Amino acid sequence: MLSSDGTGDQFDSDNSNVVQLFNMLVKDKPSQQMVYYQSGIGTYTIPQMATPLMAKMSKTVDMMFGHHLDAHVMGGYEFIMQNYEYGDKICIFGFSRGAYTARALAGMVHKVGIIPRCNHQQVPFAYNMYIRDDVKGWEESTAFKKTFSINADIEFVGVWDTVSSVGLIPKRLPFTRANDNIKFFRHALSLDERRVRFKPTIWERPTKQDMDKGGIRHGISRGFPHNFLKRRDSQDGIDTSRSRYDDQYPLLECQHTDVEEVWFAGHHCDVGGSSVKNNTRNSLARIPLRWMIRECFKAEVGILFHRDMFKEIGMDYATLHPRVLERPNIIHHSPCPSPRCPPDSMGQDPTKSTDPAIIYGDFISEELEDVADAISRKHDKLIEAWRWWILEYTPQPTYYQDDNDNHDVIRYKINMGHGRYIPRQNRDVVKVHRSVQIRIKADCLENGKYRPNAKLEVEPKWVP
Known part of the structure; x- marks a missing residue:
């Protein structure tokens, strides 16, 4: 369970929905659930920033333009690399540019796979292959994934108001707009945000151009070890010779992502949280928080929550478990x-x-x-x-x-x-x-x- 906080957000007196969700998670059963929290873009700097002035300037620029997105994505990737075991369910949550970080992390896992644990020096190399969007980059990432990596699905991605402005000239990272390696994708969006650098990244359909560059299903079909297809063909006595991109289009096994994007009243921080003090009883942000948690239960992801904390956010656990009850009419x-x-x-x-x-x-x-x-x-x-x-x-x-x-x-x-x-x-x-x-x-x-x-x-x- 990975959580990436919003732009400028960290644990403080006005926590975001990412922190609110993280607060509800069971954290003392690592054999059943491991959790990871990452503060938002603009809250910390890379170690090379030597002086306080440079660090402060870096944080400000990072908050406005998201220059250190790569460090955030690689941080989440290293957590997965160190802890993933075959069969685990990977769930990723995020808000604002942390939501984009979550989607980029899911895209990186899809494109280059998960390298074996303790290979920390390979992570920057894997990230650089992930962000390359030319033909050579796609070919190299496919070969890298087959040689070094474990294939894994992303069970659930839940994000609040994804914004993608990264750098002075915004760039689009692979598999952030659509990614069939994600089983469930849930997105809460703001109806009222106006800032030009906070335009939302809405889920999109794959195009022919996507498929020509490597497809939305890159390298391996969902749910199987990386050598499954080749082993199965050899056992059946079938010719295993394939064209260059055959492994990138396992269309027979393709499963489309279950996508739900819903718009909510309020501005950016009214949807993802951090607009009011923690002791504020009611706020707009509580509505998309409850919606996201309900979607986790509807998807039967298996995330472990503390039952006694549901009423603090305005929910009744009995309406979610053992089954999600239909909601009464609106008042x-x-x-x-x-x-x-x-x-x-x-x-x-x-x-x-x-x-x-x-x-x-x-x-x-x-x-x-x-x-x-x-x-x-x-x-x-x-x-x-x-x-x-x-x-x-x-x-x-x-x-x-x-x-x-x-x-x-x-x-x-x-x-x-x-x-x-x-x-x-x-x-x-x-x-x-x-x-x-x-x-x-x-x-x-x-x-x-x-x-x-x-x-x-x-x-x-x-x-x-």
């Missing part, structure tokens, strides 16, 4: 109801109570927690931190996949704080969490009626 009995107490036996509205025990009472149900969280304050960094406006008036490239599955369609524009663009709305189903409906219908928000900054051109599918 709409009041525009801004209190989450603490349903209407009493006399039919009185508890929102009019002045009793603190009622207003700030204990957990009752997830549905009532959704109501309180959905109407919580948003946190717009373009208002809270004006330095981000410098980039808003600088032409920036935006990459997306169009309705014809063409990758890297590029838009250069001066963003000026505009909302996100959601591609392929006319063809794909846009899934929006049902809590957004609560916020849209609420009449007591401090800035008036809520409208998402991202433009929804079609009627979305509302998901629980």
